[in-house]
Amino acid sequence: MSNREVLGQAARLASTGLLLQVVFRLITFVLNAFILRFLSKEIVGIVNVRLTLLYSTTIFLAREAFRRACLSGGAQRDWSQTLNLLWLTVPLGIFWSLLLGWIWLWWLERPDPNVIPHYGTGVVVFGLSAVVELLGEPFWVLAQAHMFVKLKVVAESLSVALRSVLTAVLVLGLPHWGLYIFSLAQLFYTAALVLCYVGYFTKLLGSPQSAKQQALPVSRMADVLPSIGRGRAFLNWKEAKLTWSFFKQSFLKQILTEGERYVMTFLNVLNFGDQGVYDVVNNLGSLVARLIFQPIEESFYIFFAKVLEREKDATRQKQEDVAAAATVLESLLKVALLTGLTITVFGFAYSQLALDIYGGAMLSSGSGPVLLRSYCLYVLLLAINGVTECFTFAAMSKEELDRYNFTMLALSSSFLVLSYVLTRWCGSVGFILANCFNMSIRITQSLCFIHQYYRGSPHRPLAGLCLSPVLLGAFALSAGVTAVSEVLLCCAQGWPARLAHVTVGAFCLGATxxxxxxxxxxLIRFLRTQLGASKQAGATT
Structure with a gap:
């Protein structure tokens, strides 16, 4: 597959993923806003912080390193060895589920059973759901490696939407079930997700002609299962060593990604009610990151991993590949910067209104608006970091990854300390400030790597972080106008004034x-080119 074809597939994967996720996430968004009006802050805190942290930690530690390592290999590989390696995520998931479940049950503070019943059942079921999800990991990697555009997005988005529907029905019909509701919905979500992948590949591999057209390395479902071949090793040990390098990095990245939840869970700096408000605001603030930045990062990580060779710098590779990677990286940085700035500028003036519409007075009063405004700044850093690390992790050699792990270790330690100190000083906003600090350090590390990587070449992809003075002026003017509009029109003057505030924002956004x-x-030329490549790739698949 040529670079243009790979880029077209990556662009189509990102754009299609974005469109489908928007549709399903909007459904989930409305359902969650409905559910919030029937729940207490305490149960939101237990489910969205304590139990979700157990699930996400198990999943992340069991599979993240395997995903990155197995997606980094070239076309010439023994896929049976790769699939054998991926099946190791299941026993690893069982180990982490049991260990973390024991900690969650016996080490951490247990909620009052009169306020939040069935906590033990919730721990067991959320741990079990993590193991169930790992059963679909080989299918997920096969789908990503062969760029099955719609499968991942449809499977994940549909499962999330169905979970929200089930939760809403149970909250209305059986509110006394407590954590049983969310435990059942979580297990249903993971089972539905795995069944989507298994069902798709069962149908695909049941048609030999279709499987041949997709150039799949497996011809029947039995080929996906673990196998021992005569005359070859059970695992590709180079891939296994790369997995170990990524695992050390993933362990530290998980602390950075979920650091505030670990501090809340293990150090008890916030009560369950405050944890619930913080988590809802955090999820709302990160909605754009999940909808836009994550599909872009995942899709173009595959592009960079396929185009670039890990053990060589830019001067020792095919210059066509290097130029293509530089062009894509520069454009992605520009997109990330523009999107992040837009969210930051307009988010400050519309945070309180968004929270009032989404969750009512429970969110729009108190610390909610300040939290969301702070998060808007964090989204800008999150956008830039997603693109820079997307390239960095695809281009780093194994030795560079190992060295980077030490930096991540220092960041993890400083983040935990800083989170604790800032939270004691300024409440839940301290978590976001600590995240901003650590994200800035991670961006700096990645920018240094990219600069060094392209130092001997004529390409300067970091130019994507520069904007024209005219555009910067437009952002600054929009920030000032919408800030004045919020003071004069929002949010206590009623819906006519609120609509006027929204109109002002829409006008400023259009002008910007x-x-x-x-x-x-x-950038516009690049986006038009990739839109054409995406359509062409779609026509040939």
Whole structure:
């Protein structure tokens, strides 16, 4: 597959993923807003912080390193060895589920059973759901490696939407079930997710002609299961060593990603009610990151991993590949910067209104608006970091990954300390400030790597982080106008004033985007080119 074809597939994967996720996430968004009006802050805190942390930690530690390592290999590989390696995620998941479940049950503070019943059942079922999800890991990697555009997004989004529907029905019909509701919904979600993958591949491999057209390395479902071949090793040990390198990095990355939840869970800096408010605001603030940045990061990580060779710098590779990677990286940085700035500028003036619409007075009063405004700044850093690390992790050699782990270790330690100190000083906002600090350090590390990587070549992809003065002026003017509009029109003056505030924001947003369209001509040409490549890739698949 040529670079253009790979890029077209990656662009189509990102754009299609974005579109489908928006549709399903909007459904989930509405359902969650409905559910929040029937729940206490305490149960939201237990489910969304304590139990979800158990599930996400188990999943992350069991599979993240395997995913990155197995997606980094070239086309010429023994897929039976790769699949054998991926099946190791299941026993590893069982180990982490049992260990973490024991800690959650016996080490951590247990909630009052009169306020939040069935906590033990929730721990057991959330741990079990993590193991169930790992059963679909080989199918997920096969789908990603062969760029099955719609499967991942449809499977995940549909499962999330069905979980929200089930939760809403049970909350209305059987509210006394407590944590049974969320435990059942979580297990249903993971089972539905795995069944989507298994069902798709069962149908695909049941048609030999279709499987042949997709150039799959397996021809029947039995080929996906673990196998021992004569005359070859059970595992590809180079892949296994790379997995170990990624595992050390993933362990530290998990602390950075979920650090505030670990501090809340193990150090008890916030009560369960405050944890619930913080988590809802955090999920709302990260909605754009999940909808836009995550599909882009996952899709273009595959592009960079396929185009670049890990053990060589830019001067020792095919210059066509290096140029393509540089062009894509520069454009992705520009997209991330523009998206992040837009969210930061307009998020400050519309945070309180968004929280009031989404969750009512429970969110829009108190610390909620300040939290969301702070999170808007964090989203800007999150956007840039997603793109820079996407490239960095795809281009680093094994030795560089190992060295990077030491940096991540220092970041993890400093983040935990800083989170604790800042939270004691300024409440839950301290978590976001600590995240901003650590994200800035991670961005700096990645920028240094990218600069060093392209130092001997004529390409300068970091130019994507520069905007024209005219566009920066448009952002600054929009920030000032919407801030004044919020003071005069929102949010206690009723819905006519609120609608006027929204109208002002829409006008400023349109003017800013129009300025971007006129000033960022190079980016517009790139996006048009990739849209054409995406359509062409879609026509050939």
């Amino acid at each position: 985007l129009g300025t971007a369209f006129l000033t960022e001509t190079k």
